[in-house]
Amino acid sequence: MPRTEPAFGTAAPDAGAYAGAGASDGDLAVDLSGVSVRYGPAKQPVTVLDAVDLRVRAGEFVVLVGPSGCGKTTLLRVIAGFARPASGSALVRGSAPRPGRGAGVVFQQPRLFPWRTVGGNLGFALARHGVPRSRRPARIAELLDRVGLPGMAGRRTWELSGGQQQRVALARALAAEPELLLMDEPFAALDALTRERLQEEVRSLAGRLGTTVLFVTHSVEEAVLLGSRVLVMAAGPGRVVADLPVPLPRDPATDVAGLRASPEFARLRGRLARALRPD
Structure with a gap:
């Protein structure tokens, strides 16, 4: 089970509070139970994801971080319906995910015609x-x-x-x-200024529309800025090892520049950076 970290300045929450354990089925946008994904020949398969449990409430902005090869993109592919689990179950709004149905997907490259x-x-x-x-x-x-x-x-x-x-x-x-938006490192190839502008736009847009978002990134700062929760993944095989709540203001009118410069932001960024270090 992933460890759930307390928010800074607050008492430690119930371990299931941020993993969605207390949410009713009607509140859940994503419900993964024991999801494992394997690639390669049947005799010697490579396990990319190992028994991942994940519950995401409607309206949450969940960011996935972790080293290359830990299965972040594969997890999004399962939720989008592009990949099927070898074991376990994956539900999006109570139904098996299907490509092009119920979820919008934004890739690292725009892939426009x-x-x-x-x-x-x-x-x-x-x-x-x-x-x-x-x-x-x-x-x-x-x-x-x-x-x-x-x-x-x-x-x-x-x-x-x-x-x-x-x-x-x-x-x-x-x-x-879409009620669910899946974003796989969409800003990784952009210059720093454009990246910051789009981060602010996506943060504000998700807040205004109430869209549920799962967002993959390698950037600690981006994860803290965007996420209402950050899931830390580890490789060998891929699994969720920490679930960090981000108790920063989510209002679309938030002064994002001031937020980035705040002591609270710096403390959360440091906590996430420590969580990403191998034990």
């Missing part, structure tokens, strides 16, 4: 989810406003900066208004 305009990329996603053609232009404009790209529907994707392309990818993931 270069032959389509920005609006064309978003229109393709809307068409897949059954949005009538007559409603698509207004919906595209709304999505671009949400991610800070108003009036960009007619632009070609190759004309955009890396940060702008990633915003389009985020808008595409939001096209179906």
